Amino acid sequence: xxxxxxxxxxxxxxxxxxxxxxxxQMSTYVENSPIVVESAEGRELVDxxxxxxxxxxxxxxxxxxxxxxxxxDEAVRAQLDLVAHSTLLGNGSRIVVELAEALARxxxxxxxxxxxxxxxxxxxxxxxxxxxxxxxxxxxxGRTRYLTFGGAYHGDTIGSLSVGAGGxxxxxxxxxxxxxxxxxxxxxxxxxxxxxxxxxxxATDLAGVVIEPLVQGAAGMEMRPAEEFAALxxxxxxxxxxxxxxxxxxxxxxxxxLFASEQCGLRPDLMALxxxxxxxxxxxxxxxxxxxxxxxxxxxxxxxRTLYHxxxxxxxxxAAAVALxxxxxxxxxxxxxxxxxxxxxxxxxxxxxVAPLPQVxxxxxxxxxxxxxxxxxxxxxxxxxxxxxxxxxxxxxxxPLGDVIVIMPMLTTTPDEVGRIVDVVxxxxxxxxxxxxxx
Ligand SMILES: Cc1ncc(COP(=O)(O)O)c(C=O)c1O
Numbered sequence: 001x002x003x004x005x006x007x008x009x010x011x012x013x014x015x016x017x018x019x020x021x022x023x024x025q026m027s028t029y030v031e032n033s034p035i036v037v038e039s040a041e042g043r044e045l046v047d048x049x050x051x052x053x054x055x056x057x058x059x060x061x062x063x064x065x066x067x068x069x070x071x072x073d074e075a076v077r078a079q080l081d082l083v084a085h086s087t088l089l090g091n092g093s094r095i096v097v098e099l100a101e102a103l104a105r106x107x108x109x110x111x112x113x114x115x116x117x118x119x120x121x122x123x124x125x126x127x128x129x130x131x132x133x134x135x136x137x138x139x140x141x142g143r144t145r146y147l148t149f150g151g152a153y154h155g156d157t158i159g160s161l162s163v164g165a166g167g168x169x170x171x172x173x174x175x176x177x178x179x180x181x182x183x184x185x186x187x188x189x190x191x192x193x194x195x196x197x198x199x200x201x202x203a204t205d206l207a208g209v210v211i212e213p214l215v216q217g218a219a220g221m222e223m224r225p226a227e228e229f230a231a232l233x234x235x236x237x238x239x240x241x242x243x244x245x246x247x248x249x250x251x252x253x254x255x256x257x258l259f260a261s262e263q264c265g266l267r268p269d270l271m272a273l274x275x276x277x278x279x280x281x282x283x284x285x286x287x288x289x290x291x292x293x294x295x296x297x298x299x300x301x302x303x304x305r306t307l308y309h310x311x312x313x314x315x316x317x318x319a320a321a322v323a324l325x326x327x328x329x330x331x332x333x334x335x336x337x338x339x340x341x342x343x344x345x346x347x348x349x350x351x352x353x354v355a356p357l358p359q360v361x362x363x364x365x366x367x368x369x370x371x372x373x374x375x376x377x378x379x380x381x382x383x384x385x386x387x388x389x390x391x392x393x394x395x396x397x398x399x400p401l402g403d404v405i406v407i408m409p410m411l412t413t414t415p416d417e418v419g420r421i422v423d424v425v426x427x428x429x430x431x432x433x434x435x436x437x438x439x
Contacts, residue, residue, distance in 0.1 A: 033392070061249055074325075088116065106259075113294050117287070121157045125157050126272075127271075128207070145181055145206055146206065150187075156170070161176075168218075186215075206241045208270065211245060213247065254276065255368075278319050342413050345418045
């Protein structure tokens with residue numbers, strides 16, 4: 001099992017020989033017992049040896065309803081019978097029009113327009129460029145900077161990396177990052193207030209403010225109360241600075257509302273969507289722009305007010321078809337009600353079983369985004385990795401962010417799965433801290 005007839009190497013060895021994995025040291029990849037996925041059933045992944053793993057990180061926060069959802073599978077098949085892809089540069093696609101119309105009805109952006117791309121980082125990058133050109137097109141010079149937050153993560157392209165706060169080994173790219181105005185991270189109470197002051201102080205330099213509303217995911221699930229955010233929207237309006245909400249991680253129901261901006265009382269000028277937009281099926285992202293932003297780009301054909309930016313696969317028809325069906329299912333299945341019920345169960349069980357453990361410093365949760373901050377007795381013990389490995393050995397797939405254990409179950413997760421995840425995480429934390437732990 002796991003080794004193809006006639007090929008003596010394991011799948012992991014074949015993998016390491018030809019695939020370069022993101023954020024992964026390839027010379028130690030094999031030693032870290034990676035799983036090689038072959039298929040999926042519901043919310044479980046099945047590896048090449050037939051072992052099942054509950055996908056408690058939703059395949060890096062993208063899968064919402066499940067793997068192999070019959071309705072989503074059917075949406076892809078039906079679109080295959082029409083067309084898989086056609087370019088959106090200068091021409092249209094019927095399924096993309098239908099998707100954009102459906103999204104426009106639900107996003108908290110005034111009279112929304114959508115510029116599609118494939119990854120979250122590209123959606124952020126597009127938003128940065130649009131915000132800059134918005135001012136240039138109106139003859140306003142000097143709006144070249146962005147205000148962003150400590151702990152922020154917006155993706156790995158140079159622009160998105162620049163507005164992000166660094167870390168995760170990305171400091172090597174510091175010489176390539178452009179400078180920003182940086183407010184404190186969400187781990188600092190008062191960070192939003194300070195950001196509002198910075199907006200006023202730097203107003204004429206700022207093209208926009210970039211924020212992850214409600215939760216800074218990659219920072220280790222750092223959160224601020226929803227009611228703190230409206231002041232930032234007001235500061236942007238009062239100082240005529242564009243507000244860019246990055247909902248790549250928090251969008252599509254993850255935090256309990258379809259978009260986190262809704263809870264925060266924010267109506268951004270620009271918004272970045274990604275990850276859950278297709279339910280985790282196909283790579284698609286979008287930059288959402290308000291009509292006011294778009295109007296600044298109107299002008300003569302081939303004129304300089306045009307946005308000269310676009311990606312080959314932007315608005316892919318297969319991705320659009322599955323995204324449209326996904327949006328319908330989120331409503332038809334009342335997925336947000338399940339998020340609320342399961343989030344309440346998680347909160348209760350985590351408080352009982354995980355938060356009291358001596359190896360746990362804090363448990364943070366917003367909807368179905370949960371971070372368990374471990375309290376290792378010393379640096380360099382790789383507890384995050386050890387706890388995750390112990391979870392995987394128990395059949396629950398977890399990937400940490402440093403010493404924060406991330407739990408991102410699918411939005412359709414069941415009460416039984418909630419119980420299983422909490423049991424496994426609690427047992428893994430206890431085990432990883434024992435001296436005889438072999439991880
Ligand atoms: C808030 C946020 N923005 C942007 C990104 C980048 O998205 P992608 O990995 O699809 O480029 C991420 C990815 O985790 C994210 O959490």
